[in-house]
Amino acid sequence: MRKKIEKIKSQLLSGLKKANTLEEVENLRVEYLGKKSAFNEILKGLKNLSPEEKKEIGPLANQTKQKIQKILEKKKSEIEETFDAKEEWIDVTAPGKKIKQGHLNPLSIVQRDIEDIFTTMGFEIADGPDVETEFYNFDAINMPDDHPGRDMQDTFWLSKEESREKGTGTVLRTQTSSVQVRYMQEHKPPLRIIVPGRVFRSETTDASHEHTFHQFEALVVGDDVNVANFLSVVENFFEKFFGKKIKVRLRPSYFPFVEPGFEFDISCTNCGGDGCSTCSQTGWIEIGGAGMVHQNVLESAGYKRNKYQGFAWGFGLERLAMMKYKINDIRLFHSGEIRFTEQF
Ligand code: FA5
Secondary structure (H helix, E strand, C coil), X not given: CHHHHHHHHHHHHHHHHHCCCHHHHHHHHHHHXXXXXXXXXXXHHHHHCCHHHHHHXXXXXXXXXXXXXXXXXXXXXXXHHHHHHHHHCCCCCCXXXXXXXXCCCHHHHHHHHHHHHHHHCCCEECCCCCEEEHHHHCHHHCCCCCCHHHHHCCCCEEECCCCCCCCCCEEECCCHHHHHHHHHHHCCCCEXXXXXXXXXXXXXXXXXXXXXXXXXXXXEEECCCCHXXXXXXXXXHHHHHHCCCCCEEEEEECCCCEEEEEEEEEECCCCCCCCCCCCCCCCEEEEEEEEEECHHHHHHCCCCCCCCEEEEEEEEHHHHHHHHHCCCCHHHCCCCCHHHHCCC
């Protein structure tokens, strides 16, 4: 019996030497220790042995079984360790994986294009805060408290106490025109600036309206600035921006900070002016407001009345991007949809 047990052990050990996988080790365990194994037969037969034999073979069989189990466990962990090491192995000669590149939002592309065009025309780029005082957003640009012009823009008020000192309420700026007086207080004419930036209005959104959108303001002030200068600058800009000549059209309109004021249209780039659904069959797209800077505005910047003239405009950046890239819904810009930005 003792010899039988020794033989089983040595057979198992030589089998284990050749085993390389967990499956092979498990097969050996079943073969040598499993229910139908020769070893199990020995254990089952212990009850039929004489008391002397039981004394000798019983402990030997149990000890051998425990030893074999330990050896099997050890072999299993050795195999697992080699497997982990293989997993971590790095093939330094393998070709690199291509990194997916991000894309700029078309609004950023358009803003950069605009900044490039205007800086080559000698304009500076100015900026102002998104959270603005009601003074710069309204009062300073000829829109006092009771001015009907304030009703034209739905404002997100941040503070508006009844008892506040004049002009000290705060708003999310409704227009980049808020930067006009801020800038002029610090600079003397002649000056030429553009102000690209985010503006906010409490509006219901649809395919062409957002509550948070971008404008870019232009402000040119000097000794002898007139509407002809304005037209020449915008025509030049649009030709560079769209890469072809674009027809522009001015319609008389009212903005408190300009006199005279215009609504500014460009010929629809989608249909070339023939009429399509983008331009509601009119052949024209409204891009923004413009006009000759009101003397009240120049005065609130600290300039002597009638000493200078200037022109200004405020164009919708999204509208321009929509025209350039034929985007039919303004809400796509801020949708966070990667499939949208990947196209630019
Ligand atoms: C203004 O904001 C004036 N500050 C523009 C101006 C500047 C006039 C300087 C004269 C001199 P208006 O509210 O029309 O004007 O807005 C100008 C442009 O911003 C619009 O023509 C349009 O292109 C864009 N815009 C206005 N509201 C929205 C909106 N909710 N969503 C997207 N674009 C808008």
